[in-house]
Amino acid sequence: METASRSELWVEEPVGRRRLPDPVRTAAVRAVLIAALTLIQAVVAFFFTLTAFWLAFPMVLTSVASTVVATWAALDVWVTRQVWNQRHGVVSTPSSTARALRQERRRARRAARTEAREAARIRRRDTRGGHLSRA
CATH class of the missing domain: 1.20.5 (Single alpha-helices involved in coiled-coils or other helix-helix interfaces)
Structure with missing residues (x-):
C-alpha cells in the first residue's frame, strides 16, 4: 500500500488569533443569546402589530426593554475584556x-x-x- 504518497485527509493549521479568555467568552455568548432573543421578540411584536393582536402593545414595550438589556450585555463584553486586559496584561x-x-x-x-x-x-x-x- 502507498500510504506515504497519499495526501493527508486532515491537516492541522495554526489559528491566527488566540482564544478569548473564559470570562470574556462567557459574556460574549450571553450577549449574542440576548441579542438573538431581542431580534425574535421584535419580529414577533412587529407581526402582532400588523395583525392588531391584543399582545402587540405589551410585546413592543418588552422589545424596547430587551433592547436596553441587549445594549447592556454588549457593554458588559467590552468592560469584561478591558478588566481582563488590565488584570492579566495584554500579550504584545x-x-x-x-x-x-x-x-x-x-x-x-x-x-x-x-x-x-x-x-x-x-x-x-x-x-x-x-x-x-x-x-
Missing part, C-alpha cells in the same frame, strides 16, 4: 525597531556600569598608596 510582540532600541539601551547601560565599576576599582587601588607614578 514589540516591533523589531523597538526591540533593537531596547537592546541598544541595555548595552549602553551595561557599558556604563562596567566603566563605573572599573573607575571605582582604580580609585580604590590609588587611595591605598603604593602607586609609583604618583608625584
Whole structure:
C-alpha cells in the first residue's frame, strides 16, 4: 500500500488569533443569546402589530426593554475584556525597531556600569598608596 504518497485527509493549521479568555467568552455568548432573543421578540411584536393582536402593545414595550438589556450585555463584553486586559496584561510582540532600541539601551547601560565599576576599582587601588607614578 502507498500510504506515504497519499495526501493527508486532515491537516492541522495554526489559528491566527488566540482564544478569548473564559470570562470574556462567557459574556460574549450571553450577549449574542440576548441579542438573538431581542431580534425574535421584535419580529414577533412587529407581526402582532400588523395583525392588531391584543399582545402587540405589551410585546413592543418588552422589545424596547430587551433592547436596553441587549445594549447592556454588549457593554458588559467590552468592560469584561478591558478588566481582563488590565488584570492579566495584554500579550504584545514589540516591533523589531523597538526591540533593537531596547537592546541598544541595555548595552549602553551595561557599558556604563562596567566603566563605573572599573573607575571605582582604580580609585580604590590609588587611595591605598603604593602607586609609583604618583608625584
